[in-house]
Amino acid sequence: MADTLANNAAAEPLLTAEITDERAANKKMKIDHPALETSNTTGFGQLSELQKDRLRHKVDIPDILKVPHRLVDAGERDMNNMGDILALFPSLSKGSLKLCHLSAADGLEKTEGPPMNVGIVLSGGQAAGGHNVIIGLFRYLKYRHPGSTLYGFLNGPRGIINNVTKVLTADEISKYANLGGFHMLGSGRDKIESPEHLKAAADTCKALDLGGLVVIGGDDSNTNAAVLAGYFLASGSKTKVIGVPKTLDGDLKSPDVPISFGFDTACKVYSEVIGNIMVDALSAKKYWHFIRLMGRAASHVTLECALQTHPQIALISEEVAAKRVSLTDVAKQIADCVAQRAEAGLNYGIVLLPEGLVEFVHDIATMIAEINDILAKGVSPEDIGKVESMMTDASRAVFSSMSIGFQKQFLEDRDPHGNVQVAHIECEKLLIGMVEHELKTRGGVKFSGIAHYLGYEGRCSMPSNFDATYCHALGAAAAALLGAGKTGVMAAITDLEKPATEWKVGGVPIVTMMNMELRHGKQKAVIKKALVDLDGEPMKAFEAIRETWKMNDCYRSPGPIQFKGH
Ligand code: FBP
Numbered sequence: 227m228a229d230t231l232a233n234n235a236a237a238e239p240l241l242t243a244e245i246t247d248e249r250a251a252n253k254k255m256k257i258d259h260p261a262l263e264t265s266n267t268t269g270f271g272q273l274s275e276l277q278k279d280r281l282r283h284k285v286d287i288p289d290i291l292k293v294p295h296r297l298v299d300a301g302e303r304d305m306n307n308m309g310d311i312l313a314l315f316p317s318l319s320k321g322s323l324k325l326c327h328l329s330a331a332d333g334l335e336k337t338e339g340p341p342m343n344v345g346i347v348l349s350g351g352q353a354a355g356g357h358n359v360i361i362g363l364f365r366y367l368k369y370r371h372p373g374s375t376l377y378g379f380l381n382g383p384r385g386i387i388n389n390v391t392k393v394l395t396a397d398e399i400s401k402y403a404n405l406g407g408f409h410m411l412g413s414g415r416d417k418i419e420s421p422e423h424l425k426a427a428a429d430t431c432k433a434l435d436l437g438g439l440v441v442i443g444g445d446d447s448n449t450n451a452a453v454l455a456g457y458f459l460a461s462g463s464k465t466k467v468i469g470v471p472k473t474l475d476g477d478l479k480s481p482d483v484p485i486s487f488g489f490d491t492a493c494k495v496y497s498e499v500i501g502n503i504m505v506d507a508l509s510a511k512k513y514w515h516f517i518r519l520m521g522r523a524a525s526h527v528t529l530e531c532a533l534q535t536h537p538q539i540a541l542i543s544e545e546v547a548a549k550r551v552s553l554t555d556v557a558k559q560i561a562d563c564v565a566q567r568a569e570a571g572l573n574y575g576i577v578l579l580p581e582g583l584v585e586f587v588h589d590i591a592t593m594i595a596e597i598n599d600i601l602a603k604g605v606s607p608e609d610i611g612k613v614e615s616m617m618t619d620a621s622r623a624v625f626s627s628m629s630i631g632f633q634k635q636f637l638e639d640r641d642p643h644g645n646v647q648v649a650h651i652e653c654e655k656l657l658i659g660m661v662e663h664e665l666k667t668r669g670g671v672k673f674s675g676i677a678h679y680l681g682y683e684g685r686c687s688m689p690s691n692f693d694a695t696y697c698h699a700l701g702a703a704a705a706a707l708l709g710a711g712k713t714g715v716m717a718a719i720t721d722l723e724k725p726a727t728e729w730k731v732g733g734v735p736i737v738t739m740m741n742m743e744l745r746h747g748k749q750k751a752v753i754k755k756a757l758v759d760l761d762g763e764p765m766k767a768f769e770a771i772r773e774t775w776k777m778n779d780c781y782r783s784p785g786p787i788q789f790k791g792h
Contacts, residue, residue: 317459323738346442347378350443361403362699383480406689419453422458427461443473447469459714468717475521479756493530495687503515515678520681522648524755529758535782543586563575581681589624640746673697
């Protein structure tokens with residue numbers, strides 16, 4: 227057996243050993259990352275010095291994973307008023323809906339168990355740290371029993387439907403330690419929801435004799451994980467399903483899941499670039515930079531980047547919605563600031579806006595809702611005239627004021643979960659045009675707007691130390707939950723404000739995070755998106771200072787992610 231407590235308790239406590247492969251394990255040899263020596267298969271011809279350094283980086287491990295432990299119940303969430311949702315997941319609702327976490331076991335208990343086959347899938351958009359989840363899972367599984375096998379499903383959920391896998395070895399996964407991307411397996415946005423796909427997934431799990439399936443995904447993918455867990459239970463499949471909270475958007479969180487992985491890294495990458503643009507603005511003194519930030523519906527990324535960099539304006543969608551502001555009003559407010567600064571001789575500035583803004587501005591939101599209804603009736607998004615003719619007068623007026631290019635962006639196909647593809651709507655350009663127009667009506671204030679979109683470049687950076695450590699712990703948590711026989715549960719690491727060694731490792735039943743939402747014209751149970759809390763501390767801190775930032779340049783340039791030091 228490899229590094230198990232039973233064999234080697236004093237010398238090598240759980241999960242502190244290096245990754246070892248099965249062959250090397252018996253000899254207690256370390257694998258010196260093959261990627262450092264040879265041309266590798268990870269898509270990089272040559273690794274940079276920093277990549278090599280990151281491969282060698284050792285993440286901190288929560289203490290509870292280093293000692294014998296067991297999973298204990300840890301309270302429950304109020305499920306009153308959730309009857310509709312529980313009724314949709316009858317098999318899951320019969321089980322325990324309690325939160326759980328690892329607690330130190332007494333001397334006689336063992337953490338090891340029989341060998342287990344587990345499958346893992348990366349689902350949805352990339353987020354920094356995904357590879358470390360796989361590594362944490364692998365290491366725990368191998369610790370639990372070296373005969374365990376980890377299958378990686380290729381290219382997202384369709385890999386499960388079509389049973390396309392690769393067996394992951396220590397050799398293979400060690401080439402990706404602490405590096406960004408999802409390219410170890412590839413990702414995809416397919417949904418396993420139709421009866422045919424659910425059956426195909428069950429067949430795959432049976433063929434591979436999977437005791438567990440780990441879904442690394444955002445809110446929709448984790449909703450899907452709960453659907454699968456319920457289906458497997460109801461159909462007598464032995465495969466348990468565990469979710470892992472991933473998304474740079476930061477909108478997959480709850481009182482029990484403090485943050486999704488990838489958020490920290492993305493905000494750091496974007497803040498670096500915003501800081502650079504600020505210095506450029508300050509130097510050239512002639513441009514207004516409109517910077518749209520990825521993050522889907524929620525404005526967490528924009529708020530965090532604003533707090534890091536101090537722009538003239540940062541629009542928070544949730545506030546725009548609460549105040550029922552129209553896009554024209556937003557443009558006017560920006561124009562006011564441009565005009566005021568111009569009077570003071572400051573013909574430059576920085577505006578941050580969340581990519582989901584258009585869904586929250588009430589006139590556009592109403593128009594999008596109408597388009598969704600019209601498309602749900604089977605009207606082709608290419609038939610712009612037909613779609614327009616079916617809108618209310620108010621929405622038609624908004625729609626027809628846009629250029630054909632923008633109209634097409636609003637009509638683009640929804641993603642498989644029914645979401646508007648906000649990443650493709652160039653709201654920053656729309657706003658620049660509107661501000662320009664507004665300023666012309668005011669007698670021509672000097673204004674030159676430059677549009678930026680910071681999106682995909684933040685998803686696959688090398689993960690920050692936080693994300694690298696957090697992801698490894700999430701992977702181990704997923705394995706521990708499977709080892710304890712949990713299903714329909716999301717891995718949850720808490721106490722994140724403390725050093726990683728003190729983090730709590732556990733899980734939360736996914737259905738406890740759900741609500742009912744309209745999708746593709748139908749009410750569906752889905753994980754509730756966590757939007758920015760307008761009464762929360764980050765928003766209050768921003769509110770207290772943002773007026774100062776308008777006229778005074780208080781820019782802050784955080785620079786690149788730091789991997790060393792504090
Ligand atoms: P997830 O919700 O799957 O994590 O994806 C996040 C995200 O990066 C959004 O911020 C963005 O709007 C969207 O994916 C882009 O999707 P795609 O990768 O399909 O273009």
